[in-house]
Structures are given as C-alpha cells and as structure tokens.
Amino acid sequence: MLQLYPFCAVLGADPDAPEGLDDMALALVLSVIAPGIGGVLVRGEKGTAKSTLVRALTEVLPHIEVIAGDRFSTDPAEQQPLSPDGPFDADAAVETRPVRLVELPVGATEDRVAGSIHLERALSEGTVHFEPGLLAKAHRGILYVDEVNLLHDHLVDLLLDAAAMGRLTVERDGISVTHAARFVIVGTMNPEEGELRPQLLDRFGLTVEVAAPQDPAQRAEVVRRRLEFDADPEGFRARYAETEQRLRVRIEAAQTRLPEVELTSDVLLKIAEICSAFGVDGMRADIVTARTAAAHAAWQGRNDITAEDLRVASRLALPHRRRRNPFDAPGLSDGELDDLLPPDTDESPGPDPDTDPDGPDGGGSDRPDGDGAPPPARGDDTGRQEGGPAPTPVGAGEPYKARLFTVAGVGDGQSGRRSRARTSTGRRVGATPSAAAGTGIHLVETVRSAAPHQHARGRSGGRIILEPGDLRRAVREGREANLVLFVVDTSGSMAARERMRQVKTAILSLLLDAYRRRDRVGVVTFRDRGADLALPPTRSVDIAARRLDDLPAGGRTPLAEGLLEAAEVVRRERLRDPGRRPLLVVVTDGRATAGPDAVNRSRQAAAHLARQGVGAVVVDCENGRIRMGLAHTLAEYLAADHVRLSQVSAEALTDIVRDVTREGAA
Known part of the structure; x- marks a missing residue:
C-alpha cells in the first residue's frame, strides 16, 4: 500500500508549532471546514511540496458515512439524495470510509470527467446505462487538479460550475442524468507555465503563493525529513500520528462549530468596505471573504469574528481578484490591510498563530514581496556593446486589440482559440472508427455502420445487433493554440x-x-x-x-x-x-x-x-x-x-x- 507523506511533517503544516500553519496549509484546512468557500488555487514554483500537502490532506480529515453500494457517495442523513442509484430504503446499509482524493489528469476528456454511457453494456445488451465520471467519484471529497492552468478551458469551466452548483447535469449520447457533485477543488500551478484566465481565476475561492524556503536551516530540515521518510515510511508516519490525530479532532470540532459563528451586520459591512477598497469585481469576493472569516473563527474555537479573522480571509480571498488585466500581478500589501483593519483594541496584537512571523515583510520570508507577486526574473537582456554604455530601453504604449493571425490548414494541436484544428470540442464534421482519434460517440454513424450487417448477424426484428467494430467516434473541428x-x-x-x-x-x-x-x-x-x-x-x-x-x-x-x-x-x-x-x-x-x-x-x-x-x-x-x-x-x-x-x-x-x-x- 502506498504510504503518504504526513500532512503535519510538511514544513509549515504543523498546527502545534509556535507559528502555526502557513498560508497554504491554512487555506486547505479552511476549505474543508467550509466547502462553500470554493476551493484553493496554489501558485508556486516546482518542488515546493504543493502536491505532497494536497495528497496528505485526506489523511487528517474525519471519515464520512455513505450508503453502501451507491456509486455517488450519498449521505445517509440526506433527506432527498440526488443520486441516480436511488431511491434508497430507509434501512439501507451504511458504511464509513475515508474522504476520497480524486486526481484529474491534464489529458482527461470530457467523457471521463462528466461521465457517459457504459460502452460495454451498450454493445452487449443494447441498453443505455450511465457510467459515472470523476466528478461523481469526487462527491463529498477533494478533487485535485495538478497543473490546472494546462487543463483545457472548457474542462476548467465544467469543474468550477459543478463545484459552485453542487450538482452536475449530463446531457449527451442519448442520456440525461443529474447527480450531486459537492467537492473541494484544489488546483496547483506553476505561473511560469502560464496563467488562468481572470474569469476562471475568480472562481477559485482562495489562492496562495508558495516558494521554496531560502533559509539554509529550513532547507536542510526539509531534506532531512524526506530522507527519513524514504528510509522508514511507517516509522516516520508513526512519529506524526498523534499530531495528525489532534489536527483531525480540531478540524471536526471546527466543522461542528461553524454554523454557530455569527456574521453580524457590522462584520458584513466591514467586508464590503474591504472589497470595495481593493476594487474587486463582482460580489463573489464578499461572499468568499465572509465564509473564510467564519471558518477561521471556527478554526480558532470562537463564535465571533475578529479583525484577525478578516485579515486572514482578505489575504487569502482577495489577491487574485485584483487583477485588472492579464499583465498585472495579483497581490495585496500589508500596509493596505493595516489601514482597513486596525488591530483589536482590547489587547495588544500578537503574531498571527497561522502565519509566518518573518513574512511577508520580515527578513526570513520565502514569500513574495508586499504586492503579493515575486519579483520578475530577468534575463541577460542588457544589450551592452563592448566599449560602450548600455542602450536605454524604450517602453511600450497602451496595447490595442490586434488583428487575428492564424496558421494555414487544419491542425491537431491542443484546444485553444487561434487556428483551425481537430479538437475535442467544436462542431462535428465527421466520424472515425473507434480505434482512431476522435471524441464522443457518433450514434448515427455507429448505427449506419452496423445496418448493412444485420441480416448476416441473424437479426429478425427487435433491437439492432452491434459489434465493437461498428463503433464510430465523432470528429470535431474547433480552434487550437499555437x-x-x-x-x-x-x-x-x-x-x-x-x-x-x-x-x-x-x-x-x-x-x-x-x-x-x-x-x-x-x-x-x-x-x-x-x-x-x-x-x-x-x-x-x-x-x-x-x-x-x-x-x-x-x-x-x-x-x-x-x-x-x-x-x-x-x-x-x-x-x-x-x-x-x-x-x-x-x-x-x-x-x-x-x-x-x-x-x-x-x-x-x-x-x-x-x-x-x-x-x-x-x-x-x-x-x-x-x-x-x-x-x-x-x-x-x-x-x-x-x-x-x-x-x-x-x-x-x-x-x-x-x-x-x-x-x-x-
């Protein structure tokens, strides 16, 4: 059995440490306390334990109860479950299992994500049955998308819409199915590989920036722990078992306390002032900030929301919503937050137990600078000539809408919005045998390929007799990226x-x-x-x-x-x-x-x-x-x-x- 690296063993993810959880670990914990926050987007360079921490998260979550045999993880306490496998008897068997972590590969198709008809049963029995996709499997769990910025845009839209609505409706290939799809979506990305569109970025509830520590002692500690885990996974996990159990109990207590946290009119007004001051678009920022502040108060064992809760919520929920155009770096400065959220007056402010005391403005921080974005990497573009001074660069003016340039012909590249190509989305222009490249089932062409052989197959009436070789997939033409x-x-x-x-x-x-x-x-x-x-x-x-x-x-x-x-x-x-x-x-x-x-x-x-x-x-x-x-x-x-x-x-x-x-x- 695969041994996962312990959540609390990741540097910055130990709640018992004096500095508490860092921003990434805290954002993940708050999202599972209040799934309505809308998930987490983790931005950072490679090798910063993004995937390790996300995969370890399920190990510290309380187990859930599900109806035995149900493919859609229905909660037995739910009065009107939205499951195609229902209805269920009142005395249906119940089982307890860990929360699932479902990983979505970058190359996944829409059929695999949303679900489609069961091909084997369709061909052998001539009946239409729904085969659930990854979103059904992720219900009441965590959906993890590594390199989410490389995922096709239409799939990102599908994921975020399902996460926001809590349900998924599949209308395709002669089927119509609606099932529950409530999950915490966690995406990780390396900004050097490209950004998400602002519209999609806004759909993630929280975002955090991560970077490798620069302090030699911290780097050495990371390496030491990893080597110890590789040498003895079971012994290493045992050392952190008690800490992880305390974290599990604290998360469960916060989930229970969350409905009791009061969002007063004054708190909602202060949230509105913060969002307005930072110039965010729409109302999603206000809603996410309110839910995050409430989750943080529950995490701290309180029923009332303080200025510190609002500060943490603003730091996690607003930076990625300040982007005014694609070339603006996301981020907030501590100075702006200080002006809007002065410390509580009843006691002198201490260090935030869930943040790094050295950052983001301290000398030991491995986080970006005050505007939330790391300084841009600069190449050797000085342009100096031998024996002469460096030429003075000239800046660009205000950009305008450029005309569209395309590559001639029809390609087979990744889905995009530039040149013509055969893609997984777009208008249907033909069909191809199932062994060849294609997307989705072309029912008309499948029946047409099988029709001439019905007499030889012994059909005398009733349903059409299909064989695997009859299957045809649709060929679609859309646009590719270049x-x-x-x-x-x-x-x-x-x-x-x-x-x-x-x-x-x-x-x-x-x-x-x-x-x-x-x-x-x-x-x-x-x-x-x-x-x-x-x-x-x-x-x-x-x-x-x-x-x-x-x-x-x-x-x-x-x-x-x-x-x-x-x-x-x-x-x-x-x-x-x-x-x-x-x-x-x-x-x-x-x-x-x-x-x-x-x-x-x-x-x-x-x-x-x-x-x-x-x-x-x-x-x-x-x-x-x-x-x-x-x-x-x-x-x-x-x-x-x-x-x-x-x-x-x-x-x-x-x-x-x-x-x-x-x-x-x-």
Missing part, C-alpha cells in the same frame, strides 16, 4: 525611440491576443552581432511582457542569425510537442547588414523556414517616404503574410476593408 514565436529586430535601424515604442506596443498587443487565445509564446531578438532567445517558449505571457520592456536597441542587423535561431527554437519545440504548430511573427524593416553577404544569407534562412512548413507573418516596420520593400521581399521568401506595422491593430484592418469596399462600390 506556438507564437516573436522574432524581433532590435538593431540600429529600429532604434529611433518613437519607432521602437510603436514596435513594442504592437508586440504587447499581439501578446495580449496570444494570452486570450491560450498560446505559448517565445521571443527571439537579433541585433549587433547575433541573435538571442530572450524568452524560451512559455504560456506565461506576463513574463514576456516584462521582458519586452527591457529590450534595448542598437547595432547592426543580423537578420539571418535571427531567423536561424527561430528555426532552431521551432525544431526543439516540435520534438517536445509535435502537435503544436508554430507561428512566427517577424518584426523587422527587412534590412540585413551584419556579416558577409548578409542579404543572401537572410533570404536562404527564410527559404529554409518556408520549406519546414513554418507559418509566418512579417510585420513591416519600414517608414519614411521612400520605401525599399525589403520586408515584403522577406515575406515572399518566408511564404508569409506581409503586414505593415500600422495594420496590426484590428481597428486599422477594419478601416482598410471599409475603404476597399467603398472603392469597389464606387
């Missing part, structure tokens, strides 16, 4: 400040478009003597936006080197993810001035990319009365679309189309 690789000319010919500002504004606008379409993005720059991968492909476009501000300009124009570096990045990414098609956005005026025979070398590099089938767009930055058309020529060698810098915005494209239409009408 790898959008920016290849940016930052040479001297682009160095005029206003011109560079226009270029960066256009790139920022295209980055915002890539964020909305769920693309991976990368940035290659070329100037002076060579090319540099300024940002390896990532889903975190906010990191790309920050790197954009630091791009300097100056020097010669090694266009060939920039294109060859882009070709190498595309080659590596195709090995890593063959299904994701690339789209190069080459931002240049088309000049090539670095190295011998620079023009021919750049054209050969462009032709090489075209032969590799890489989709591309050339954004022409040439200006002035006399135009040499070098970027247009480059686009021809790349087999790419050619767009002037002024035509990147969707509004400019609309004006061009309107003008052409008027000329045609005239």
Whole structure:
C-alpha cells in the first residue's frame, strides 16, 4: 500500500508549532471546514511540496458515512439524495470510509470527467446505462487538479460550475442524468507555465503563493525529513500520528462549530468596505471573504469574528481578484490591510498563530514581496556593446486589440482559440472508427455502420445487433493554440525611440491576443552581432511582457542569425510537442547588414523556414517616404503574410476593408 507523506511533517503544516500553519496549509484546512468557500488555487514554483500537502490532506480529515453500494457517495442523513442509484430504503446499509482524493489528469476528456454511457453494456445488451465520471467519484471529497492552468478551458469551466452548483447535469449520447457533485477543488500551478484566465481565476475561492524556503536551516530540515521518510515510511508516519490525530479532532470540532459563528451586520459591512477598497469585481469576493472569516473563527474555537479573522480571509480571498488585466500581478500589501483593519483594541496584537512571523515583510520570508507577486526574473537582456554604455530601453504604449493571425490548414494541436484544428470540442464534421482519434460517440454513424450487417448477424426484428467494430467516434473541428514565436529586430535601424515604442506596443498587443487565445509564446531578438532567445517558449505571457520592456536597441542587423535561431527554437519545440504548430511573427524593416553577404544569407534562412512548413507573418516596420520593400521581399521568401506595422491593430484592418469596399462600390 502506498504510504503518504504526513500532512503535519510538511514544513509549515504543523498546527502545534509556535507559528502555526502557513498560508497554504491554512487555506486547505479552511476549505474543508467550509466547502462553500470554493476551493484553493496554489501558485508556486516546482518542488515546493504543493502536491505532497494536497495528497496528505485526506489523511487528517474525519471519515464520512455513505450508503453502501451507491456509486455517488450519498449521505445517509440526506433527506432527498440526488443520486441516480436511488431511491434508497430507509434501512439501507451504511458504511464509513475515508474522504476520497480524486486526481484529474491534464489529458482527461470530457467523457471521463462528466461521465457517459457504459460502452460495454451498450454493445452487449443494447441498453443505455450511465457510467459515472470523476466528478461523481469526487462527491463529498477533494478533487485535485495538478497543473490546472494546462487543463483545457472548457474542462476548467465544467469543474468550477459543478463545484459552485453542487450538482452536475449530463446531457449527451442519448442520456440525461443529474447527480450531486459537492467537492473541494484544489488546483496547483506553476505561473511560469502560464496563467488562468481572470474569469476562471475568480472562481477559485482562495489562492496562495508558495516558494521554496531560502533559509539554509529550513532547507536542510526539509531534506532531512524526506530522507527519513524514504528510509522508514511507517516509522516516520508513526512519529506524526498523534499530531495528525489532534489536527483531525480540531478540524471536526471546527466543522461542528461553524454554523454557530455569527456574521453580524457590522462584520458584513466591514467586508464590503474591504472589497470595495481593493476594487474587486463582482460580489463573489464578499461572499468568499465572509465564509473564510467564519471558518477561521471556527478554526480558532470562537463564535465571533475578529479583525484577525478578516485579515486572514482578505489575504487569502482577495489577491487574485485584483487583477485588472492579464499583465498585472495579483497581490495585496500589508500596509493596505493595516489601514482597513486596525488591530483589536482590547489587547495588544500578537503574531498571527497561522502565519509566518518573518513574512511577508520580515527578513526570513520565502514569500513574495508586499504586492503579493515575486519579483520578475530577468534575463541577460542588457544589450551592452563592448566599449560602450548600455542602450536605454524604450517602453511600450497602451496595447490595442490586434488583428487575428492564424496558421494555414487544419491542425491537431491542443484546444485553444487561434487556428483551425481537430479538437475535442467544436462542431462535428465527421466520424472515425473507434480505434482512431476522435471524441464522443457518433450514434448515427455507429448505427449506419452496423445496418448493412444485420441480416448476416441473424437479426429478425427487435433491437439492432452491434459489434465493437461498428463503433464510430465523432470528429470535431474547433480552434487550437499555437506556438507564437516573436522574432524581433532590435538593431540600429529600429532604434529611433518613437519607432521602437510603436514596435513594442504592437508586440504587447499581439501578446495580449496570444494570452486570450491560450498560446505559448517565445521571443527571439537579433541585433549587433547575433541573435538571442530572450524568452524560451512559455504560456506565461506576463513574463514576456516584462521582458519586452527591457529590450534595448542598437547595432547592426543580423537578420539571418535571427531567423536561424527561430528555426532552431521551432525544431526543439516540435520534438517536445509535435502537435503544436508554430507561428512566427517577424518584426523587422527587412534590412540585413551584419556579416558577409548578409542579404543572401537572410533570404536562404527564410527559404529554409518556408520549406519546414513554418507559418509566418512579417510585420513591416519600414517608414519614411521612400520605401525599399525589403520586408515584403522577406515575406515572399518566408511564404508569409506581409503586414505593415500600422495594420496590426484590428481597428486599422477594419478601416482598410471599409475603404476597399467603398472603392469597389464606387
């Protein structure tokens, strides 16, 4: 049997320690005390015990009673259970079992998550029976989604809607089933791999930022505990058994006390003032903050809510709801909370027993700085030239809505919102045998494939006789996400400040478009003597936006080197993810001035990319009365679309189309 690492053995998750629980452990505990909070999103770098702590959570939760044999974990005390396996007799057998932790893999299909018909019984018996999905299994338990930011958006919508409603209705493949689906959803993610959309981010009740400790003594303690666990799992778990039992009893007591905690009018008004002061959208923030404050009061063994309860609730429930646009980092500052929540006046304030006394402003904190976001990583983008000062970077202007650029043809990449592709969602365009790629059952095509063989199979009436080879799956066409690789000319010919500002504004606008379409993005720059991968492909476009501000300009124009570096990045990414098609956005005026025979070398590099089938767009930055058309020529060698810098915005494209239409009408 798999031995789980103890919850209380994770650094910061021991309730008996003087500093109490850290934010991640506290958020998890409060969510199981009050499931109505809406779950927890844990954001942090890899190797910070996110998965370890979540998997260990079920070990410290009180066991639950369920009706024996029911596939939907119905509570025997429930008066009107919403279970397709019901109705149940009054004397139905009851069993006690631990709370389940259901893990949702990133590659899960909608059928596996929501449930579908039982294929074996449909083919062998000709009857339709519902096969429950993972959400049914997670009822009254915990649903864990690792790397939730990599999950398809429509599945995240499905999970969060079910978590909010407490039920799931499945209407598909000739079935209609509704069952209870009340669970605590816990998602973990590495922000470097990309962000969740703000609409989905808001649906998580609480969010916490985690980072590895920087104190050597703490790091050594983490390693020591892990080595001891690996050497003797049973003995290690036994050392923490008593602590975990006390935590279990305290959680059960808090669950019992929670209905007695009073949310007075004054408390609700103070919550409304806090949410209004932080400028959060909608009313979900107020509701979640109130539920979290009540859960924290119950956790502390109180029936009344204090300023400290409100402080903890605000710190956990509001940071991710302050995002005004995709490039804003979430977070709250302690100074703002201090202004809104002065300490209780009846006694001098002490350290919060559930927070790190050294952070977030103390010297020993491993948490982000005051605004709740870690300082952005900076690459070696200084752009210094030997013997000269570093060029001064030029900032971008306000982004605008960019026109849509797509890859030609139909791909098979991950579901997104850019190019045409065969995906798990979208309109149904055909059918394929069950062994081939497809999604869902195409009932009409399944019956059609079986119809010619009914006489040979001995059918004389009644139900149709099906065999496994008759099964057909639907082929759907939707949109995919792409790898959008920016290849940016930052040479001297682009160095005029206003011109560079226009270029960066256009790139920022295209980055915002890539964020909305769920693309991976990368940035290659070329100037002076060579090319540099300024940002390896990532889903975190906010990191790309920050790197954009630091791009300097100056020097010669090694266009060939920039294109060859882009070709190498595309080659590596195709090995890593063959299904994701690339789209190069080459931002240049088309000049090539670095190295011998620079023009021919750049054209050969462009032709090489075209032969590799890489989709591309050339954004022409040439200006002035006399135009040499070098970027247009480059686009021809790349087999790419050619767009002037002024035509990147969707509004400019609309004006061009309107003008052409008027000329045609005239």
